[in-house]
Amino acid sequence: MKATGYSIGVGLTSACPFSCDHCYSGAGRNPVDLDPSRLFRFMDSFQVSAINLGTGESCMHPQFLPVVNEILDRGVPLALTTAGPSLSALPDSTLVRLHDVDLSLDYPVAALHDAVRAPGAFDMVLGGVRRCRELGVTVSLAMCLMKSNAEHMEGMCRLARELGVSLRVNVYKPVFSDDPKPSFGVFWNAISDFFRETAAVSCSEPVVNAALAYHGNPCSSAGSPCGIHGFRISPAGEVLPCVYWGPTGISMERIIAEPELLEVCGATCHGAALPAECEDCPWRSVCVGGCAGRRYYTGLSGPDEYCFHLRGVRPPELKPASGSSEGYIHAGYLCTMIGRPVGS
Numbered sequence: 001m002k003a004t005g006y007s008i009g010v011g012l013t014s015a016c017p018f019s020c021d022h023c024y025s026g027a028g029r030n031p032v033d034l035d036p037s038r039l040f041r042f043m044d045s046f047q048v049s050a051i052n053l054g055t056g057e058s059c060m061h062p063q064f065l066p067v068v069n070e071i072l073d074r075g076v077p078l079a080l081t082t083a084g085p086s087l088s089a090l091p092d093s094t095l096v097r098l099h100d101v102d103l104s105l106d107y108p109v110a111a112l113h114d115a116v117r118a119p120g121a122f123d124m125v126l127g128g129v130r131r132c133r134e135l136g137v138t139v140s141l142a143m144c145l146m147k148s149n150a151e152h153m154e155g156m157c158r159l160a161r162e163l164g165v166s167l168r169v170n171v172y173k174p175v176f177s178d179d180p181k182p183s184f185g186v187f188w189n190a191i192s193d194f195f196r197e198t199a200a201v202s203c204s205e206p207v208v209n210a211a212l213a214y215h216g217n218p219c220s221s222a223g224s225p226c227g228i229h230g231f232r233i234s235p236a237g238e239v240l241p242c243v244y245w246g247p248t249g250i251s252m253e254r255i256i257a258e259p260e261l262l263e264v265c266g267a268t269c270h271g272a273a274l275p276a277e278c279e280d281c282p283w284r285s286v287c288v289g290g291c292a293g294r295r296y297y298t299g300l301s302g303p304d305e306y307c308f309h310l311r312g313v314r315p316p317e318l319k320p321a322s323g324s325s326e327g328y329i330h331a332g333y334l335c336t337m338i339g340r341p342v343g344s
Helices: 036-045 064-073 110-116 121-135 150-163 184-197 206-214 252-257 261-270 292-298
Strands: 006-010 048-053 078-082 100-104 138-145 166-171 198-203 230-233 337-341
Touching: 036 064, 036 252, 064 078, 100 121, 110 121, 121 138, 121 150, 138 150, 150 166, 150 184, 150 337, 166 184, 166 198, 184 198, 184 337, 198 206, 230 261, 252 261
Parallel strands: 006 048, 006 230, 048 078, 078 100, 100 138, 138 166
Antiparallel strands: 166 337, 198 337
């Protein structure tokens, strides 16, 4: 039995030269490397539509380049998420073969970003953007929305516009700490800024899609996309429905032996009953309780903490997504938003 069309995120390693407080992977905490032979056996057993390398800095895996070239030689579209080092480790001849690149940047000015990562991290990202653009490789900035950078959303959009690239926004999940998490008001102010300053090409954040539906706009997805068409493989070789999900106990080898376990894995995201508070919501078919990855840490029995309906708050009027998202592997396999800054 072969499954088809799965987009998978692969964590080759949890090792990273940075130790950001908002990192979901716990990079630097007892680093683990994935045995590439396990990945290729998995790819031999399933039809994989696309792969994204992320989690730690992939270049810190001792077989980084051979793995990248093997994936590309198999004809599988490959994306890379990096804070800069993994991009720098790729020769031009390999980089031009990538489908697209996400460069992690959380602040629009060097002093703020470098204070979180390391001196020179901001310039590394900008240099990576320029290099990708010169080589004709699709590149985006990837921002983790936190309470500390939410007020800089307009600045991030302006920087993306100046660089001529898209901005992808992931909302912080409290994997290790609640501290960086934006409040309800901060979240919606930042979302409003993002949709005002960009022409969104993709939105798979359920509660944001509910806000779009509130104002009569069409939505391209319902609920969390994780665990439906996409999965995550951790550096330990565990298959997860979502990059933010905790242990499932389902290894790649078990999936190969019992392909039906993919549905079991996905159901951990989608099998939970709709929260009772959501039953009477007019937009429950769009939101389906909100981001499953976020609810994993706040309680799967409860609704998304950014639900506007339960608070009796009118959400901001957002422009519906427009344009093609085909240039971005991340579109549609996790809760995220991608926007092309207006005027870029």
